[in-house]
Each structure stands twice: as structure tokens, then as C-alpha cells.
Amino acid sequence: xxxxxxxxxxxxxxxxxxxxxxxxxxxxxxxxxxxxxxxxxxxxxxxxxxxxxxxxxxxxxxxxxxxxxxxxxxxxxxxxxxxxxxxxxxxxxxxxxxxxxxxxxxxxxxxxxxxxxxxxxxxxxxxxxxxxxxxxxxxxxxxxxxxxxxxxxxxxxxxxxxxxxxxxxxxxxxxxxxxxxxxxxxxxxxxxxxxxxxxxxxxxxxxxxxxxxxxxxxxxxxxxxxxxxxxxxxxxxxxxxxxxxxxxxxxxxxxxxxxxxxxxxxxxxxxxxxxxxxxx
Numbered sequence: 001x002x003x004x005x006x007x008x009x010x011x012x013x014x015x016x017x018x019x020x021x022x023x024x025x026x027x028x029x030x031x032x033x034x035x036x037x038x039x040x041x042x043x044x045x046x047x048x049x050x051x052x053x054x055x056x057x058x059x060x061x062x063x064x065x066x067x068x069x070x071x072x073x074x075x076x077x078x079x080x081x082x083x084x085x086x087x088x089x090x091x092x093x094x095x096x097x098x099x100x101x102x103x104x105x106x107x108x109x110x111x112x113x114x115x116x117x118x119x120x121x122x123x124x125x126x127x128x129x130x131x132x133x134x135x136x137x138x139x140x141x142x143x144x145x146x147x148x149x150x151x152x153x154x155x156x157x158x159x160x161x162x163x164x165x166x167x168x169x170x171x172x173x174x175x176x177x178x179x180x181x182x183x184x185x186x187x188x189x190x191x192x193x194x195x196x197x198x199x200x201x202x203x204x205x206x207x208x209x210x211x212x213x214x215x216x217x218x219x220x221x222x223x224x225x226x227x228x229x230x231x232x233x234x235x236x237x238x239x240x241x242x243x244x245x246x247x248x249x250x251x252x253x254x255x256x257x258x259x260x261x262x263x264x265x266x267x268x269x270x271x272x273x274x275x276x277x278x279x280x
Contacts, residue, residue, distance in 0.1 A: 033064045038074035041065045045078070049085050058085045059094070076102075080111050083118045092122040113147070117156035120144045124163050127170060134174050140167050172202035172211075179214060188218045199270065203279065209235060213244035215267070216251060226263025228252065233261045234271055 033041060045061030052058075062085060065078035079102045086095035099119040103112060120143035126136045144167065147160035179194030191214065198211035212235045219228035232252050235245040236259045245259075252259055261271045273279040 033068060038065050038069040038072055038078075041068070042074050042078055042081075045081060045085070049081075049088070056089065056091075059089075059091075076106055076109070076111075079105070080115055080118075083115060087118055087122050087125075090125075092126050095119075095122040113151040113154050113156045116143075116147050116150060117160065120147050120160060121163065124167060127167060134171055137167050137170055137174075141171075168202065169205045169207070172198050172205040172207040175202070176207050176211060176214075179211070183214060183218055186221075188222050192218045196266070199267075209239040209242040209244040212239070213248045216248045220251065220255070225257060227265050227267055229257055229260050229262045230265070230267040230271055232257075232259025234267065234274060235259065237271075237274060 036044075041061055042065050045058045045065070048055070048061060049058035059082055062078040062082045065072075066075045066082070069075050079098060083095050083098035083102060086092070086098060096119050099115045099122070102109075102115040103119070106112060106115075120140065123136055123140035123143050127140060141164060144160045144164040148157050148164065151157050175194045175197050179191045179198070182188075182191035182194065195211040195215045195218070198205070198207050199215070202208065212231045216228045216231040216235075219225075219231065229252060232245075232248045235242065235248050239245050249259060261268055270279055
């Protein structure tokens, strides 16, 4: 590197430090930005992000790089940093918007997997507690699936798989919460519908054993003995060590029944699939 370029670097760094120190709670005005290079503005954004990650100043700096130096390498880097900075300050909608713009402009870039991942976790990190609206959970699942399918083998895909499983489990938990509410209120048919969804659509989640036990409870309450016994049989085959199997076993034997596949209902079909290795 020549002496002149070294001097230029030092001047640029000094300008960034001076601006950061002098701005306090204020941002540079447009004239100040226009007198700076793309690199200087970008470095100012990085410095601000490190010092005060919860504030929007860093996002403004990265946006200025994109505005003043469009189509440059620094603009591309600034766009992905906008997504990251917005996500870090929990402005998830703006994070998704910036990440999507990056994917639209640079779909083949090496940072595209990261942009897709940022978009996905900006949905995932908004997932509310069980009991709230689950629309964001569905959107998170869709976005995480894109990461897994488009960028297999990457660190982002591996993380997305873990988050996908947790989000999937979250949806099953929602069905269970509603089902338990109906069960407590004696609305057995409505409860059965919710627990059936868990057994048929969320069978790989942590909620399946409880769903089968609650089905046994609800069916016994309705006098549908065959279905209750079959639910117990599935529990005994796949979840014998679960406390929910023990609860169902006691519930059935207290009425002179046993956990065995009976009748020809939908649970009997699940039992047949299980024996063929087509279930769970």
C-alpha cells in the first residue's frame, strides 16, 4: 500500500471517529454524508451499531450508502447490514423488507443464504406465546423451509431445521391448548377434533403422547370404548415409557378395559399404519 493510500485510510478513519464522537444523539446532515466516501459512511454505521445497537442511527447510515452509492459493492454490503441492524433492534418488518430487497437484487450472491435466513428468523423471533394468533408461526415455517430447501448443507440450513422443529412444535402446542380447553368444558367432540389434528398432522412433535391420552379421556367420556382402547394401544406401542401411557392404562383398567386396537375408526387406521412403519 502506498504512503498516499495509507494517509487516506487514516484520514477516513479519523473522520469516522470524529463524526461518531461529535454527533452524540444527532445524526450527520445530508451535506456531511455527501462529503464522505461509501466506505466512511459504512464504517460509521458499523461503529454506531456496535456502540448503540438498539437505535436506528446505524440503519440510517447503511441506507445512506445505498442511496448515495447505488450498485456499488458498498451498497450491497450496506443492504444486508440494514437487514441485520433492523433485526438486532427488533424492527422485524423492516428487517424482512431489507433482506427481501437483497434477495431480489443479488439472488446469486454469497450472502443470499444469510439474507434468506435473516428474513426467516425475523418471522420466527416474532412468534408469540402459545395462545396467541399463530399466523406468524405459519409464515416462519414457510420462510425456514425455503432456507432448508434452497441452501442445504449450510450453517443457516442447520439452524433453520432446529427452528423449524420448534415452530412446528409450537403449532401443535396451540392445538393442544384449545383441545384441553374444550375437554375441561365437556365439549368432547370439539376436543377430539383438536387432538386428532395433533396425532395426524403433528405426530413428530412432543405433544403426540398427550394428545393420544386426551383422546382416550374424551372417547371414554362419550362412551366410545373402541376408540379409547385403540388410543391406549398406540400409546403403549410408541410411548410406553411416557407418563401419559401410565395415565391411560390406569384410566382404561379402572373400567375393566385394556389398551388394545379395537373397532374400525380412524385411530385403528393409525394403528395399522404404525405397525407397517408408516406412522411416527
